Amino acid sequence: MPLDIQTRFLSLADFEPAAREVLPHAVYEFIAGGAGDEITKRDNEAAFDRIRLRQRVLRDVTRLDTGITLFGQRLPHPIILAPIAYQRLAHLEGEVAAARGAGVAEAVFTLGTTATAAIED
Numbered sequence: 001m002p003l004d005i006q007t008r009f010l011s012l013a014d015f016e017p018a019a020r021e022v023l024p025h026a027v028y029e030f031i032a033g034g035a036g037d038e039i040t041k042r043d044n045e046a047a048f049d050r051i052r053l054r055q056r057v058l059r060d061v062t063r064l065d066t067g068i069t070l071f072g073q074r075l076p077h078p079i080i081l082a083p084i085a086y087q088r089l090a091h092l093e094g095e096v097a098a099a100r101g102a103g104v105a106e107a108v109f110t111l112g113t114t115a116t117a118a119i120e121d
Contacts, residue, residue: 019090027089076106083112096121 009015020028034041066077081102088094095109095117102109111119 023090030086031084031090070108075108079105079107081107081109083110083115085112085114086116088116 008018016032019031023031068075068078070078081098084098086094087098091097093100095111095115099109099111111117
């Protein structure tokens with residue numbers, strides 16, 4: 001089933017039910033779950049739920065700069081893909097596809113220690 005990102009995904013919360021639909025149950029549970037009793041996972045979710053963005057409407061954004069400097073490298077925005085284990089469970093090309101997508105988006109890709117692809121890939 002192709003996923004229509006333009007109309008179906010309006011927020012990050014929209015991705016989880018879609019993942020549940022398309023992934024095998026065991027794969028979904030592995031990706032969506034956390035270690036042990038998932039206490040840290042719940043704490044992290046609660047911390048993100050407390051974050052609020054101050055909406056500033058009707059502002060001039062023609063010179064908006066979301067860029068950052070990280071380790072001396074200038075990036076166009078603060079988007080970094082965190083390391084995720086065993087990405088080939090969810091996609092045939094796994095980390096290679098994620099790295100390629102990060103490159104297109106000018107984002108930083110982080111390869112995990114339990115990756116299904118070598119850093120040379």
